[in-house]
Structure formats: structure tokens, C-alpha cells
Amino acid sequence: MKPQLTISEDSLTLEIYGGYGEIGGNCVLVKDRDRKIVFDNGIRFQVLRKYYRGRIQPLGINELRSIGAIPPLNIFEDIDAIYISHFHLDHLGLLGALPPGVKVYVPSIDILEVIEDWYRRSSTWLAEIPHRLNIKIEEFSAYHMDEHGVIPIPVSHSAYPSYAFLYEGYSKTLFYSGDLRVDSPLRSRIDTLSNIERAIDSMNLDIALLEATNIGGIETPIGSEEFRNIMNRILMENILVIISIDPLDYELFTAISELALLSGRTITIASPRIIDVLPKWLKTSNTNNIDLSRIAIAIELEKPTTVPLQYVGLKQDVFRTPENFLLIQEPVSFLEMLRQMRLWGEELPRNAIAILTTPEPLETELEVEEKTLITWLYTLGIQIYRARFSGHYYPHELRNIVDILKPKKLIPIHTKHPRLVYTVVQQMLEQSR
Numbered sequence: 001m002k003p004q005l006t007i008s009e010d011s012l013t014l015e016i017y018g019g020y021g022e023i024g025g026n027c028v029l030v031k032d033r034d035r036k037i038v039f040d041n042g043i044r045f046q047v048l049r050k051y052y053r054g055r056i057q058p059l060g061i062n063e064l065r066s067i068g069a070i071p072p073l074n075i076f077e078d079i080d081a082i083y084i085s086h087f088h089l090d091h092l093g094l095l096g097a098l099p100p101g102v103k104v105y106v107p108s109i110d111i112l113e114v115i116e117d118w119y120r121r122s123s124t125w126l127a128e129i130p131h132r133l134n135i136k137i138e139e140f141s142a143y144h145m146d147e148h149g150v151i152p153i154p155v156s157h158s159a160y161p162s163y164a165f166l167y168e169g170y171s172k173t174l175f176y177s178g179d180l181r182v183d184s185p186l187r188s189r190i191d192t193l194s195n196i197e198r199a200i201d202s203m204n205l206d207i208a209l210l211e212a213t214n215i216g217g218i219e220t221p222i223g224s225e226e227f228r229n230i231m232n233r234i235l236m237e238n239i240l241v242i243i244s245i246d247p248l249d250y251e252l253f254t255a256i257s258e259l260a261l262l263s264g265r266t267i268t269i270a271s272p273r274i275i276d277v278l279p280k281w282l283k284t285s286n287t288n289n290i291d292l293s294r295i296a297i298a299i300e301l302e303k304p305t306t307v308p309l310q311y312v313g314l315k316q317d318v319f320r321t322p323e324n325f326l327l328i329q330e331p332v333s334f335l336e337m338l339r340q341m342r343l344w345g346e347e348l349p350r351n352a353i354a355i356l357t358t359p360e361p362l363e364t365e366l367e368v369e370e371k372t373l374i375t376w377l378y379t380l381g382i383q384i385y386r387a388r389f390s391g392h393y394y395p396h397e398l399r400n401i402v403d404i405l406k407p408k409k410l411i412p413i414h415t416k417h418p419r420l421v422y423t424v425v426q427q428m429l430e431q432s433r
């Protein structure tokens with residue numbers, strides 16, 4: 001497979017194998033004299049959705065590679081390492097498809113292990129997400145330049161933890177954004193722009209590979225303030241509130257938990273995957289003010305946890321005084337418990353509201369059809385709101401990023417509208433000169 005884009009400057013050559021002119025599937029090969037590194041190993045969901053549907057499913061890694069849904073094998077030949085920016089599948093990809101001996105740097109080994117456990121027993125191609133024993137997994141550390149000239153920068157995104165990378169090459173410097181948003185649900189506790197500024201310091205940037213997912217999209221630019229307002233208004237009502245959160249979006253989980261506590265509600269986790277990740281989050285992060293005594297697990301899940309949390313019953317506790325609880329679900333298992341209770345003849349509280357946060361439809365596998373979910377929610381008598389807090393910066397924030405990067409050359413990735421970005425950024429750079 002040929003690269004989508006090749007750029008050569010002095011000793012540095014970039015080859016983009018996924019993510020140029022499309023959302024997701026990022027894979028960038030960097031060659032610089034004796035160095036050869038890869039940023040991200042993404043699955044190209046756009047390709048996947050063209051070839052497969054219903055009973056037509058992948059025959060395995062070789063077929064996925066042959067249609068270009070995952071990166072070609074030859075780019076991994078003699079590489080020093082792969083750097084994974086975050087755990088969305090359009091960046092992490094299929095670790096099981098990597099050739100033996102490859103070294104993979106990840107943001108968190110603990111969280112990777114949890115994710116691998118979710119997919120290991122899958123009967124589909126998703127079982128190739130976990131790594132085989134013949135590849136090496138290592139964790140990089142923020143702001144430290146490693147032996148290959150790579151400096152990881154913590155950024156805010158809808159998968160925690162997320163990083164951008166700075167590469168200081170022999171002749172050129174490179175910035176690779178991964179996915180990022182400027183405004184975190186945790187506000188200044190994860191300050192993307194300051195973090196990038198700190199890492200760049202006085203360095204002159206030659207090339208920036210910048211994600212531009214929301215450029216050319218039609219989004220309501222909901223930031224942390226708007227999100228808080230919307231959530232607060234709903235949480236003030238004396239009704240049952242259910243919210244779906246992607247189990248990797250720890251920033252959103254923390255922000256929502258803190259708001260629930262302020263409104264006097266006990267957070268009730270009704271999702272196995274969130275319970276799996278919770279202990280790892282609590283270990284890796286010092287950014288939360290969550291009071292563990294106010295988090296509970298729905299007893300109906302019958303799921304043990306290593307975190308000392310209380311158990312509450314949906315039937316005995318939550319449905320009796322719904323205004324005291326906030327039910328947290330995740331998209332994959334959203335309905336299971338509620339449907340089961342319906343069969344048991346339990347009546348759900350009246351006027352219940354479900355908030356769908358569905359962050360990144362193009363970046364994860366389609367495990368839940370939203371239309372089907374909505375049909376079930378209406379059948380259960382639940383009203384639905386959408387409050388989408390994007391994992392990506394909004395168009396009006398592009399200038400702030402460009403002002404900090406000041407790259408000689410900017411290449412938009414992870415967007416369907418690279419031309420629009422070129423036009424807008426060209427103008428910005430001309431104005432600032």
C-alpha cells in the first residue's frame with residue numbers, strides 16, 4: 001500500500017498511511033537517518049464500514065490488511081518503536097496484527113490491560129486488539145525525551161490518558177497531535193494548550209501534523225461551562241437521570257460525578273466496563289475530587305470490585321427516591337439492566353431522562369446502534385437528551401493552537417476537510433507574520 005501523503009525535508013521523511021482526508025485510522029511513519037518510528041496504529045473504520053455489514057464480516061488480519069483497513073506490514077520492518085497516542089481503536093488498532101519483536105509505547109499499561117480483557121474473548125476480529133506475547137509493551141512518561149527523540153505531552157481528549165508527541169529529529173522538529181480538545185470537562189486540571197507550550201518551550205517547529213476532526217463539521221460548540229450548565233439544570237429536577245459515558249472518557253466521568261455530588265445525588269455505576277476502569281483511573285490520576293463514599297455500584301450488576309464502594313439496589317433504592325441518584329451507564333451495556341427489570345415487571349420511575357453523550361461515533365467500533373437504543377428507551381418511557389462534549393477542539397479554537405505551535409508547515413489529519421484547514425490556517429499564518 002502506498003502512503004496517502006509523503007513529505008520529505010532534509011533528513012526527515014513522513015509517510016502517512018491513514019488519517020489523511022479521513023477521520024480516524026491514524027498511522028504515520030517517521031524516517032530520520034537511522035531512526036524509524038511510527039505514530040499510532042489505527043483501524044480505518046471508514047474502510048471497514050464500506051466492506052463489511054451484517055453477515056459479511058472480516059476473514060481475519062490478512063484480509064483487513066489487504067483492503068487497507070489496518071496499516072501495511074512492511075512499515076513495521078526494523079522500526080525502533082510505535083507510539084500510541086490514546087486508546088481509541090482508530091489509534092490503538094489491532095496489536096495482535098503487529099509483527100513479532102516490535103516495541104509499542106502506550107500511555108498506560110494498566111488501562112491497556114483492562115481494554116485487552118474486554119476484547120480477548122470476542123468471537124470477532126476484535127479479538128485481535130490484545131497484543132501477542134512476542135511484542136514488547138512499554139509505558140512512556142510525560143515531558144521526557146526518550147532515546148528516539150520523542151517527547152510525550154499530556155492533552156485532554158475523550159479517552160484518558162491521551163498524549164500528543166513532539167519529535168526532535170536530526171534536522172527537523174515535528175509535532176503530532178493525536179486527538180485533542182482545548183477545553184477539558186475538568187477545565188484547568190488538564191490544560192492542553194499550556195502543556196503543549198511547556199513542551200515546545202523555545203523550540204522552532206518545522207512540521208505540525210494537527211488533527212482537525214471538527215473543522216468542516218456541524219457541531220454545537222459545547223465547552224465545559226455549557227456542559228456544566230446543561231447538566232446542572234437537569235440534575236436539579238426531582239427525576240431519575242441516566243447518563244451514558246464512554247468507559248474511556250474519564251475526564252467526563254469525573255466532571256459529571258463532581259456535579260452529581262454537588263446536587264446531592266449519589267453516583268450509581270450500572271456498567272461493568274466503567275467498574276473495570278475505575279480502580280486504574282483512581283490510581284493514575286490526581287485530578288479528581290471524587291468522594292468515594294458517594295459512589296455506589298448497582299447491586300443488580302453482580303460485579304465485584306477492588307475499590308471500596310457501597311452497593312445500592314435499583315429497585316429498593318434508586319427507583320424509590322430517584323432524585324437522590326445519578327445512574328451512569330456506558331453505551332455498550334446501556335439497556336441490559338433496564339430491559340431485564342421490565343421483564344421482571346418492575347416499573348421505572350416516571351419522567352426519567354437519559355442523556356446520551358456519545359462522544360466519537362467514528363472512532364470506535366459500532367457495538368450499539370443508536371437508533372435501536374432510542375427505540376428501547378422510548379419503549380421504557382424514558383425521554384432522551386443529547387449533550388455531546390466533543391473530544392476534539394472546535395473551529396474557533398484553531399487559532400489558539402496555531403499561535404502556540406507556529407509551525408513552518410501544517411498538515412491537517414483526522415479530518416474530511418483538509419483543504420478547508422489549509423485555507424484557514426494559511427490566512428492565520430499570513431496575518432501573524
Ligand SMILES: [Zn+2]
Binds near residue numbers: 086088091159179391
Ligand atoms: Zn480519539
